[in-house]
């Protein structure tokens with residue numbers, strides 16, 4: 001069974017068909033890219049998948065479960081986590097606390113336990129700290145655990161956002177332009193990190209990206225969107241050579 005299956009997904013804003021009859025199938029553990037020119041509808045697809053927008057038409061299934069039209073919170077609980085084009089961290093909180101915020105779905109104690117600092121509070125907090133540090137190590141951010149997130153260099157803030165998303169233990173991770181604003185060294189390191197996350201956690205990843213080196217380097221399959229519609233879909237090397245894609249997107 002596919003991890004994500006989307007059929008006939010559409011949304012209109014006024015008269016604009018921002019996403020039109022969109023189809024997508026991603027297998028478990030696949031690293032999948034969504035590309036296309038500016039304004040093609042890529043972020044709108046992410047907003048539909050995560051419950052920010054309700055589709056006008058279509059069906060979204062995550063690991064066999066119909067999540068179409070569900071709320072952002074319910075979709076997150078069902079197993080989709082995302083990062084944003086413009087980084088959205090809790091900048092006044094520490095790096096560690098940002099990751100712990102992602103863990104809260106899975107570690108719980110009552111308000112009273114927290115206020116009275118009962119033994120369960122210390123036990124759960126200890127477990128959360130350990131788990132958050134494990135995740136930070138994966139991203140080579142454990143040395144910065146005590147720093148304020150807003151004080152990290154840009155490339156590390158992007159990695160921390162992925163770490164926080166991963167802390168929710170998702171089935172599907174959506175990354176919206178993860179390499180935006182990164183220098184070539186940071187982009188190379190990010191590619192290694194994304195590959196590691198997929199391999200280490202057997203994670204299914206869908207990413208939007210304009211950096212063709214990254215897309216060609218790590219994505220196994222691609223969908224190209226153009227004017228809200230699928231222009232081409234399939235194995236990365238084939239898609240990037242497709243004449244329609246070259247004309248419409250790569251501008252050659």
Ligand SMILES: Nc1ncnc2c1ncn2[C@@H]1O[C@H](COP(=O)(O)OP(=O)(O)OP(=O)(O)O)[C@@H](O)[C@H]1O
Pocket residue numbers: 013016018036037038039040041042043044045
């Ligand atoms: N809430 C909205 N209301 C009206 N129009 C919208 C809304 N959200 C997106 N659009 C329009 O839908 C189209 C697709 O936008 P979207 O942001 O999904 O494109 P994109 O492929 O992510 O572009 P980029 O690569 O520049 O981020 C655009 O014409 C955009 O102006």
